[in-house]
Amino acid sequence: MPARSLIIQTSFLGDTVLTTPLIARLAERTQVDVVVTPLSAPLLANNPAIHELIVYDKRGADRGVGGLVRLAGRLRRKEYAAAYHAQGSVRSAALSLMARIERRVGFETSAGRRFYTTRVPYFENEHHAERLLRLAGDGPPAAIPQPRLYPGAPEREAVDALLREGGWGGEPLAAVAPGSVWATKRWPFYAELAEKITGRVVVIGAAADRELASQIAEAASGRVIDATGRLSLLASAELIARSVAIVTNDSAPLHLASAMGTPTVAIFGPTVPEFGFGPLASRSKVLGNQSLACRPCDRHGPQRCPLGHWRCMREITPRDVAQAVQDLLAPSPLPTSPP
Numbered sequence: 001m002p003a004r005s006l007i008i009q010t011s012f013l014g015d016t017v018l019t020t021p022l023i024a025r026l027a028e029r030t031q032v033d034v035v036v037t038p039l040s041a042p043l044l045a046n047n048p049a050i051h052e053l054i055v056y057d058k059r060g061a062d063r064g065v066g067g068l069v070r071l072a073g074r075l076r077r078k079e080y081a082a083a084y085h086a087q088g089s090v091r092s093a094a095l096s097l098m099a100r101i102e103r104r105v106g107f108e109t110s111a112g113r114r115f116y117t118t119r120v121p122y123f124e125n126e127h128h129a130e131r132l133l134r135l136a137g138d139g140p141p142a143a144i145p146q147p148r149l150y151p152g153a154p155e156r157e158a159v160d161a162l163l164r165e166g167g168w169g170g171e172p173l174a175a176v177a178p179g180s181v182w183a184t185k186r187w188p189f190y191a192e193l194a195e196k197i198t199g200r201v202v203v204i205g206a207a208a209d210r211e212l213a214s215q216i217a218e219a220a221s222g223r224v225i226d227a228t229g230r231l232s233l234l235a236s237a238e239l240i241a242r243s244v245a246i247v248t249n250d251s252a253p254l255h256l257a258s259a260m261g262t263p264t265v266a267i268f269g270p271t272v273p274e275f276g277f278g279p280l281a282s283r284s285k286v287l288g289n290q291s292l293a294c295r296p297c298d299r300h301g302p303q304r305c306p307l308g309h310w311r312c313m314r315e316i317t318p319r320d321v322a323q324a325v326q327d328l329l330a331p332s333p334l335p336t337s338p339p
């Protein structure tokens with residue numbers, strides 16, 4: 001039996017997507033299990049490089065020291081040769097230590113670094129997919145690695161049903177993803193953008209994004225297929241893959257699009273792609289207000305603009321975004337109304 005390795009990734013959804021190149025690399029030489037959150041686990045379904053997905057519900061059923069001890073005991077019985085900390089908390093480091101995993105690899109900047117046996121440099125100027133791949137110990141990647149997701153038959157069927165219900169007749173689909181957990185990262189003009197696109201628009205997002213979706217549906221009456229809260233994350237990735245392009249904020253759908261290779265217009269407000277989370281689809285374009293000295297103002301994006309004017313987002317116009325989409329898709333642009 002090959003040696004077993006464990007990857008611990010309990011961060012945000014985007015981080016999970018960006019961990020897939022590391023998973024694939026390690027799977028070339030060892031059996032790989034991955035510890036993930038309940039939210040992220042379905043995203044990694046069908047990934048051929050993963051032997052076992054281990055769900056760690058650190059804020060629910062497994063919360064507290066009791067949950068940590070239980071999981072560590074479970075991991076100890078699997079006798080992993082190495083643990084790779086794609087998420088750098090002290091809790092994750094304690095988990096691998098308590099599981100008696102001899103080799104513990106993580107970033108030299110992580111909170112849990114004192115528990116690691118191997119510390120890997122963390123380069124601020126690299127894409128996060130590159131940084132994570134460095135944990136494999138092969139030195140700097142030759143190129144930014146491409147994340148991958150694997151929607152299966154249930155996801156395809158869910159998307160087929162949604163499109164059927166939406167009266168889709170095979171026209172090009174333009175995806176928009178208006179949501180974000182952080183309010184200042186939500187570009188406010190998706191409805192106006194949808195008005196400009198004369199073809200079919202699909203709205204990607206969670207149930208929490210329904211209000212945003214209904215504003216878009218109102219603006220582009222009869223042309224919107226609202227997928228918010230209707231599809232799993234992996235099925236959303238399938239729908240994004242079927243779209244000719246996506247317009248998204250700096251949020252999870254950006255990374256789903258990277259994994260599915262969908263041309264992407266990414267709108268960055270209080271954050272910047274230089275943090276390491278820009279789009280990776282081969283055709284992608286980043287829009288951000290370059291004229292502001294206050295930008296970036298926060299690693300994640302605050303809930304309110306600390307200066308009150310929120311110019312980083314408000315000054316990116318629907319016309320700018322529509323043009324970016326057309327530039328990306330030339331010479332087969334989407335049908336749009338004249339500016």
Ligand code: SF4
Nearest residue numbers: 270294297305311312
């Ligand atoms: S301070 Fe600047 S970058 Fe931050 S939210 Fe406000 S306008 Fe955007």
